Amino acid sequence: MSETARGLIFNKVQGSFVDGWGIRTTIFLKGCPLTCKWCCNPEGQSFAPVLKVTCDKCDGCGRCESLCPQKALTVRDGIVVVDRRACDVCGQCADFCWTGALEPFGRYYTVDEMFQFLQRDAAFYTSSGGGVTIGGGEATWHPGFVLPLMEKLHAAGIHVAIDTCGYVDTPEGLQVLKNADLLLFDIKGMDPARHLENTGVSNELIWRNLRMLGDMGKDIIIRMPIIPGYTDDDGEIRQAAEELSKIRSIRRVDILPVHQFGRVKYDQIGMEYTVDPTLTIPEERQQAIKALFEDYGFKTQIGG
Amino acid sequence: MNVILSPSRLERIEMLRQNMLVEPQVCVEKALYTTESFRSTEGAPIEYRRARALDHVLTHLTVGIGPGELFVGRPTGKVRGGPLSPEVNSTWYTKEMDTFHTREQENYAEVPEADKQIIRDCCAYWHGKSLFDHWQAAVPDDMKFANGPIIGGGGFCLNTQYYGHISTDFGKMLEKGVLGLYEEIDKTIQSLGTFGDVENFTKEQYLRAMRISLGAVVKFAHRYADLAEQMASGEADAQRKAELERIAETCRWVPEHPPRTLYEAIQSTWFTYVALNNEAWGAGPSLSRVDQYLYPFYQADKAAGRITDEDALEYLACFLIKQNGQFTVYSTPAAKIYGGLCCRLGNTIGGLKPDGTTAVNELSYLMLEAARFGLTEDIMVLTGQDTPQDFLVEAVETAKILRGKMKFIGHDVLVRQMLHDGRPLEIARGCAITGCNSPSVPGWSLDLPGGMINLPLIFDLALHDGYSPRLGRQMGPHTGDARTFTCFKQVYDAFKEQFRFFVPYMHLYKNMDKKMFADYSPCPLQSAMMQGCIEKATDITRGAMYPYMSYSMSLSGAPNIGDSLCTIKKLIFEDGTYTMAQLMDALDRNFEGDEAMLHQIQRLPKFGNDEPYVDQLVDDVLAFTSGEIEKIPGFYGAKSTCAAATITGNIPMGADVGALPDGRLAGEPIAEGGISPHQGRNTSGITATMASVAKLDPMNFRHGSVLNIRIDPDAVKDRSKLEKLAMLVRSFHAMGGYLVQFNIVSTDTLRQAQKHPEQYKDLLVRVSTYSAYFVELSEQLQNDIIARLSFGSV
Numbered sequence A: 001m002s003e004t005a006r007g008l009i010f011n012k013v014q015g016s017f018v019d020g021w022g023i024r025t026t027i028f029l030k031g032c033p034l035t036c037k038w039c040c041n042p043e044g045q046s047f048a049p050v051l052k053v054t055c056d057k058c059d060g061c062g063r064c065e066s067l068c069p070q071k072a073l074t075v076r077d078g079i080v081v082v083d084r085r086a087c088d089v090c091g092q093c094a095d096f097c098w099t100g101a102l103e104p105f106g107r108y109y110t111v112d113e114m115f116q117f118l119q120r121d122a123a124f125y126t127s128s129g130g131g132v133t134i135g136g137g138e139a140t141w142h143p144g145f146v147l148p149l150m151e152k153l154h155a156a157g158i159h160v161a162i163d164t165c166g167y168v169d170t171p172e173g174l175q176v177l178k179n180a181d182l183l184l185f186d187i188k189g190m191d192p193a194r195h196l197e198n199t200g201v202s203n204e205l206i207w208r209n210l211r212m213l214g215d216m217g218k219d220i221i222i223r224m225p226i227i228p229g230y231t232d233d234d235g236e237i238r239q240a241a242e243e244l245s246k247i248r249s250i251r252r253v254d255i256l257p258v259h260q261f262g263r264v265k266y267d268q269i270g271m272e273y274t275v276d277p278t279l280t281i282p283e284e285r286q287q288a289i290k291a292l293f294e295d296y297g298f299k300t301q302i303g304g
Numbered sequence B: 001m002n003v004i005l006s007p008s009r010l011e012r013i014e015m016l017r018q019n020m021l022v023e024p025q026v027c028v029e030k031a032l033y034t035t036e037s038f039r040s041t042e043g044a045p046i047e048y049r050r051a052r053a054l055d056h057v058l059t060h061l062t063v064g065i066g067p068g069e070l071f072v073g074r075p076t077g078k079v080r081g082g083p084l085s086p087e088v089n090s091t092w093y094t095k096e097m098d099t100f101h102t103r104e105q106e107n108y109a110e111v112p113e114a115d116k117q118i119i120r121d122c123c124a125y126w127h128g129k130s131l132f133d134h135w136q137a138a139v140p141d142d143m144k145f146a147n148g149p150i151i152g153g154g155g156f157c158l159n160t161q162y163y164g165h166i167s168t169d170f171g172k173m174l175e176k177g178v179l180g181l182y183e184e185i186d187k188t189i190q191s192l193g194t195f196g197d198v199e200n201f202t203k204e205q206y207l208r209a210m211r212i213s214l215g216a217v218v219k220f221a222h223r224y225a226d227l228a229e230q231m232a233s234g235e236a237d238a239q240r241k242a243e244l245e246r247i248a249e250t251c252r253w254v255p256e257h258p259p260r261t262l263y264e265a266i267q268s269t270w271f272t273y274v275a276l277n278n279e280a281w282g283a284g285p286s287l288s289r290v291d292q293y294l295y296p297f298y299q300a301d302k303a304a305g306r307i308t309d310e311d312a313l314e315y316l317a318c319f320l321i322k323q324n325g326q327f328t329v330y331s332t333p334a335a336k337i338y339g340g341l342c343c344r345l346g347n348t349i350g351g352l353k354p355d356g357t358t359a360v361n362e363l364s365y366l367m368l369e370a371a372r373f374g375l376t377e378d379i380m381v382l383t384g385q386d387t388p389q390d391f392l393v394e395a396v397e398t399a400k401i402l403r404g405k406m407k408f409i410g411h412d413v414l415v416r417q418m419l420h421d422g423r424p425l426e427i428a429r430g431c432a433i434t435g436c437n438s439p440s441v442p443g444w445s446l447d448l449p450g451g452m453i454n455l456p457l458i459f460d461l462a463l464h465d466g467y468s469p470r471l472g473r474q475m476g477p478h479t480g481d482a483r484t485f486t487c488f489k490q491v492y493d494a495f496k497e498q499f500r501f502f503v504p505y506m507h508l509y510k511n512m513d514k515k516m517f518a519d520y521s522p523c524p525l526q527s528a529m530m531q532g533c534i535e536k537a538t539d540i541t542r543g544a545m546y547p548y549m550s551y552s553m554s555l556s557g558a559p560n561i562g563d564s565l566c567t568i569k570k571l572i573f574e575d576g577t578y579t580m581a582q583l584m585d586a587l588d589r590n591f592e593g594d595e596a597m598l599h600q601i602q603r604l605p606k607f608g609n610d611e612p613y614v615d616q617l618v619d620d621v622l623a624f625t626s627g628e629i630e631k632i633p634g635f636y637g638a639k640s641t642c643a644a645a646t647i648t649g650n651i652p653m654g655a656d657v658g659a660l661p662d663g664r665l666a667g668e669p670i671a672e673g674g675i676s677p678h679q680g681r682n683t684s685g686i687t688a689t690m691a692s693v694a695k696l697d698p699m700n701f702r703h704g705s706v707l708n709i710r711i712d713p714d715a716v717k718d719r720s721k722l723e724k725l726a727m728l729v730r731s732f733h734a735m736g737g738y739l740v741q742f743n744i745v746s747t748d749t750l751r752q753a754q755k756h757p758e759q760y761k762d763l764l765v766r767v768s769t770y771s772a773y774f775v776e777l778s779e780q781l782q783n784d785i786i787a788r789l790s791f792g793s794v
Helices: A063-067 A092-096 A111-128 A143-155 A171-179 A192-199 A204-215 A234-244 A263-268 A283-295 B007-020 B029-040 B046-060 B093-099 B113-126 B131-138 B170-191 B198-233 B238-253 B262-279 B295-303 B309-322 B332-338 B362-371 B389-401 B411-420 B455-463 B488-520 B524-528 B558-574 B580-588 B595-602 B612-630 B650-655 B686-695 B719-734 B747-755 B779-787
Strands: A006-016 A024-029 A050-053 A073-076 A079-082 A102-105 A107-110 A131-136 A159-164 A182-186 A220-226 A250-257 A300-302 B025-027 B081-083 B347-350 B379-383 B407-410 B432-434 B438-440 B446-448 B452-454 B549-556 B639-643 B707-711 B739-744 B764-767 B770-773
Touching: A006 A111, A006 A143, A006 B686, A024 A111, A050 A079, A050 A263, A063 A073, A063 A092, A092 A102, A092 B595, A107 A111, A111 A131, A111 A143, A111 B686, A111 B719, A131 A143, A143 A159, A143 A171, A159 A171, A171 A204, A182 A204, A204 A220, A220 A234, A234 A283, A250 A283, A283 A300, B007 B309, B029 B046, B029 B081, B029 B113, B046 B198, B046 B262, B046 B524, B093 B113, B131 B488, B170 B198, B170 B262, B198 B238, B198 B262, B198 B524, B238 B262, B262 B295, B262 B309, B262 B524, B295 B362, B309 B362, B332 B650, B347 B362, B362 B379, B362 B389, B379 B389, B379 B411, B379 B432, B379 B719, B389 B719, B389 B739, B407 B411, B407 B719, B411 B438, B411 B719, B438 B446, B452 B455, B455 B488, B455 B549, B455 B558, B455 B650, B488 B549, B488 B558, B488 B612, B549 B612, B558 B580, B558 B595, B558 B612, B580 B595, B612 B639, B612 B686, B686 B707, B686 B719, B719 B739, B747 B779
Parallel strands: A024 A131, A131 A159, A159 A182, A182 A220, A220 A250, A250 A300, B025 B081, B347 B379, B379 B407, B446 B549, B452 B549, B549 B639, B707 B739
Antiparallel strands: A006 A024, A006 A107, A050 A102, A073 A079, B407 B739, B432 B438, B764 B770
């Protein structure tokens, strides 16, 4: 774990009002062990950089064809097409794509570079009780980058939240959770088989980790995406509330109603979106779920 | 505080609000009576003529009391009116009056033929006599070439604005009343030596003019007392009858005497304001620290059990709505800069007491609640480390309800700026916001603006050897062919040389403007409301406020210069990606066919993203330019200072500027707000933008600056997010930031408003530093607002 370890970051947000207490800077690490069907950051799933293609923006000029060292780009019917097996996401095409149609998702940062960036907003963290949130992707799967970064942030007195799916069993990955000042912990249902189908993994490890963190007394905010037909079963939600109520250090529960903001990105990176794009949750239903958690004594809010 | 108003009170407020949403009308009365008076006083001293004119206006101006009004006094003869001031500039009214109702920017109701006849007659009288005519004669024609393009919005008189961008001491009127001020004047007259000495005689004449002006305010109030009495006698509704009787009694008492209650204090303040505006209409006088000078009356009323907080809230709501009944009539070019149909009579709340403790009191909270009824003119909130957090959250929530209409000014930096110009600490802490964003101490200091400098145009000249391709003429000195420049310093030096060349011209235009006011348009009433003018028997326009005087110029487009210098430094001279010649070719082609270069330019660091490389360049540009400006003093020894603001002038200024190395295309607006990042370039979040801006040395723009940030309504949808926004404001000010305002409105809402203006008549948005009714702005300005900074995802 050297401080020159690099992390692949696909997004950074300064001045975030969500993702934890106060005003925060949130970074998104690329690579996640889960493949949730409704994922709104699908570009964060793969552990490798990926080239984003926004077809609407492409004017078919063809310059990228000749610029690409891997010959992975061709223009067909006036629109660029990527051979994703050949593309190594070097980014040379993007430097010259003035329409912005081609853009790589993901840039490598060293721990030092990222620390320099994150401490820029230190004054805002201090005055608001905020800090840094490391999300993804999945932060616990990048311990070689995240642990030294957290160490530096803590040395500078900066609060660190980890946004996690909880699916990790390596000692280093668990250390990331243990070192966090706040955990934004995702819960995506109770039924292990359904969880496996929805996310690609079973939820037993996730619940074990959550209970372990609860026993440690860690500040936890539970985040529950409510996706009709996937995670909105009444019985399961009630059961989740019941189970969560046994964990003492949960500070808040956030109900995250389904939204379609990430859908457009699936096309851009050559993935398929399988969730019904018209899904919504009526306001009354959102309020009912909120009320349920409040009945269990949780501070609950809709949205992050 | 959460004061709940009864349905009947809410009904009154809603009625007043609706009654204010009428079509704006031009009012010719002030012009008519001023001209009549001047015709009858030919040859008399100018102070006397000005005082008589004010008296004549206030004796004849149509009076009216609307249904349900608790506070009375129309600034014009209309419910929502804009007067004409041909005595300031008579050159354009007759040319534009036929199109007032059809022109694109700022239109009013069609002017009736009878009124047009009055306008023609008044303008004929003032032809050759107006302030602007005097200015035109005083500045030789061959020295005027920079007025307009280089220095826009030059003098007040050019834009038909009076010497009214001031903060007077309303507390003085409340404490003494007109009678008390008479006493002060009489005492000074008695202390003058023999009138055989011409100097003494002149002073006495001046003080007598002051007395006439003050007397005019009382006459005006008494006319309202008469009207209210008359209306009361015919009123069938018992409650309204009682209200009218109370209005009559109040107008009979104030402002002649000191008020006895909060109700009387508000009425006295409003009459004083209306009279001040009729003496010197333009970028209106500020209402200054409302929650401070009214507070003793609130306290006394509460202690005596005379009022409840419900009463106080209703009064303040009525007062704020009343403030919307007036605007300044601008010519088309001026309207492009000052667009928005308002008078900019800011209400400043919060801040510090002279002893340095927080000045936030119950009235500060009530002002915020009153503002939520909408339609208010500007509210400026002074905040700092000791400002109570709940007050700041209430303020942010009010800003949200008003769709952003609220300015947050850091009082710590403000006090430092005042100290820098030699104001004693206790005086500095009394500071209020005047005009859009300028600090000034009510009654103690005179801090006037004096035009906006188009920095990007000067940069354009530096790139073209002093020639402006857009304007098609040589304007500046020959500073060399930019194609042959071989280092960054050469480019920057060319800009500096161009800038230095124009500095004396800017000062000449501005200082000559101030001289015209001193010679031809003294303001005795305004002077009576300032500290020391009575004792010195000297007018505010004639240096009476020395040494607390500053005249500023506004540096516009500094972010464009910083971003442009960044391109040249990085892309040309550090990376060597292109040569200067290639860059110049691209600029002269407006980047047509140079999309690759433009793309690379757009990817370079830009101001507003907390990137030291470019932020430092912007800071350096501001330090250099303000340093040059400050070298030449203002008229009567005023300090020369700078502001960094554009109001809406960034659009017309941009029209004169060719493509810039920062990637801005020819003719496009330049960066708005003076130090707000160029529209759409701050892509790193609010904190990064604030950090960039707060990093700039505020001593280089002591006369104000503006950071505009647009926020999606979703980002402030609940209390916890509002608290974060309040923390953000606090952090910005702790870091040394000056003014920030949030435009909390969705793009969709604005597009809907463009399609269906009739449904969005009350949609208030911030246009640069002040608010305007969105549907009354030109389509281009509307589009510019929509294109402005957006942080939808916070």
